[in-house]
Amino acid sequence: MNTNNKFTIQRIQKEYVIQTEQKPYNKYIVLYRAIKQCILNIELPHNWLLPSTRILSQELDLSRTTVIKAYELLLLEKLVISKTGSGNRINFEGTINSKKNNLKQLTTNNNLYPDISQRGQSYLKNTVLLNRLPNDNIAFRPGLPPLDTFPVNQWKKLLNTYWRHIKSSGLSYSQSTGQKELKKSISNYLNISRNVKCDPEQIVIVSGSLQSLYLIASTIINSGDAVVLENPLFPNVHSVFKSSEAKLIPIDLDDEGISIKVLNSIKKDKPKLIHTTPSNHYPLGVKMSLKRRQEILQWASENKALIIENDYENEIANSTSSIPTIYSLDTEDRTIYMGTFNRLLHPSIRLGYMIVPKYLTSAVEALQEHSHRFVSPSIQIVMNQFIEKNYLYQHIKNCIEVAKERHDLFISEFEALSKNMYIQKKPFSSFHLIAYFKTPVSVEYEKEVIRKLNEHNITTFSLSKCYIGKPKQQGLIIGYSSVRPTILKRKIKKMIDFI
Template sequence: MRYNIKSILRKHGFDTNLPYTNIYQNLYHALRDSIVFGTLNENEALPPTRLMAKDLGVSRSTVIKAYDKLIGDGFAWSKGGAGVFIAPKKMMALDVVSELKSTKEKRKPHLSKLGLKFSKRINLREERKSIPFRPGLPPLDLFPLVKWQTLSNEYWKKVTSSELTYYGSSGIKSLRKNIANYLKFYRNIECDPHQIVITTGSLHSLYLIFNVLVDKGDQVVTENPTYPNARKILEALQSKIFYAPVDKEGIDLESFRNRQPKLVYTTPSNQYPTGVRMSMDRRIKLNDWVQTKQSIIIEDDYDHEFSNWENPLPAIYSLNNDDRVVYLGTFNKLLHPSLRVGYAIVPNFMLDSVLALHQHSNRFISPYLQKTLNAFMERDYLNDHLRNIMEVTARRREIFVGYFEKHLAAHISLEEKSQGLHLIGKLNRNINDKDLSEYLGQNGIVAHPLGNYYKNPKEGNGLVMGYCSVNEILMTKKLRMMAQLVRSYKS
């Protein structure tokens, strides 16, 4: 390896200003710590002694002595004529490695209580790359890549160097204006574009809104079951959560009517994950109730295009004239999740605080993405795409349900209430949803355990499955595989 590793060694304490007699020991300790803490990888070649000496400004004999001590202590090995290599972890003295790591950990500051709460309440494992049947994914194969690429190329041809600078946290004006117009047609929402804040999606919007509104000990209401990540943010903020049950008309208002929550988080268009659609009567009553309380409704309309296409009901936001509703939407469910563009309509009284938090964290969403999406909307490509995927999702849903009922009904009972991008399959009592989900995932099929959405995982035993992200051929192939896996799991 011919890298100059001076900066790595300095990170681990190397200093040529120490007395001469200590230089080789200092170099040894820096190299050892670089190896133990994983900065230098096992089996990686160390720089040749002459090169290392030149880079560090020390004698070659100093480097040789440090290398020899590394080899003698089991942190490196020499291959005649080829150089010195870092030893595999299994060859190192585990007690020495453990002691070094323990000593270094003791010197680190403690994490904040909030930081610890967030880390304990989120799954940071790398996402599985499998697509079938992950809930929340649109028909990815239908995204108009050529049109998007054309718009992207146009942007980079026209953009000037002066535009490659910082932008406002709220988002570009033209996109916010087009989103306001879009929502007027599809959700009966009239709003001032300046109230719209461009985010990376629903979760980002929730993080901003919850952090601006919720103090430790504040009462909040969420549906039970609900979006797990929303619940985890509220838990990390140490709010007092009341889990409201969901009946056939949506969130059960009577269960918290006499409470004084700071906010109510709800998914009225397509309750997540049950698929219950909040009735018009319940929307009106919830809106009337919030105006008698010092509360606010967080309306997460995460896939409203799908759940309101055939028989639209007005958003709660459109019923409210008292700045008591925050409305959330996203293009990640409609176009594709790697896009990372969503939006929130924020009441004026909290708008500055939301923008300040946005600026101090994410700063702003890529202007390239915003302007390309804006052009996508202005040329009516979004409406064309929306009409196309509505037809395809309906067809794929029919195929999915038909195959499922024929080959999996003996083990999984499919519920068809949801009008969005997912369906729920209830499991027989002798099948555990978390275990089955893990087993399917190991074999390339993603289906989330229903219990994860409840306050008490035992309240739900089933699978939450997307049905439209892949074409019909791959869908039936994966359903056939899923049926075989479920049978083998039971046996």
């Protein structure tokens, strides 16, 4: 007997004993009541496969006719549905409504349980800062690459090869900081593409940028420690450091990046960290100048601080012209370099990396071992092959070509139709654009526009939400690159109706 049948029969058998004490005593009625009660109490969940009539009759020591008649009553009430060749499945999606569970719900009292920790409450309170969506809309969700360009067949072939040749030892626990092969490939990839030279042992493989930030904050930040953040910035970055109970110091940008003048004025706060997006500031797209990068390194050295260089979408931002990374300019090993494949391949891959200063590697590894443990080795090894076989470089080239075409198409279509908003004027450097209102609007108006668009399956993010403190501008952050041209045109026309 399979495990599912074993547990199902145990629950039916237990309820069957209870139901035998109630009239009528006909065995098929008793069995019908027992199964029905299990369904209503969610002891047997929706779409769960019931045992065959033969197996259930044997296990309960009943005739098969008795079981068939009980099932027929359940079928009449539509609590069970039957499909030829698929057996009988539960058809009940109601909420838990047994007296026992209702009693549990009514008597739930937070005073009966231990308090949630201060750090836990902080994370809970700040989830509102995250860009989380209740739907799976693609148009025009920011943070998505051209999903239709991902080479599914190449990836599938590599994955199939992995599973064909896997040894039993490969199914055991894996190193928490990542597979050595992938870390070496990423090290070589960054050396060639970004002139980033590092020891592969400094690389930590993660599920994405958010996990990198969580590991860094948990390793370095104590309650009240100062952290410098660009303003505006990723809401998710804001959420992680605020939840870590850091003292946030938001600093505005000028044409060269985060303001060095303001940065020099806050030395008394003794910041431990500064988070930057120098290749392509999020969301405004400012590319930090070489001079400013050098000034930030000098500032960090003088203040004994660390720099987080979040180099998201650097492949896009530096496709035509490149400025040396802060990491490559750093001579004191005080830069944490972050990258992600989620914004380059597809978000469901859940794969990113960071390079940490050597003095932090043991602490970050220890935290990883106590939490996420490790990223799936199969994904890591396939990604390693994807890089080694040059598929990644080919994919980046395709992404840039397709995204540039859709970038230009979106701007021309939007500006031809929109009377109330305009697109930010800047070179192609990212998978998102910003649409500004031509006349000043309130934050509430911006939220209402986003809500209406979302109701019509169009997703955009709030520009004002990216600011710490009072927003300086309202607008829509629009992800254009994942939408095919024909759909893009249609969605823009629909979008114009609500802006």
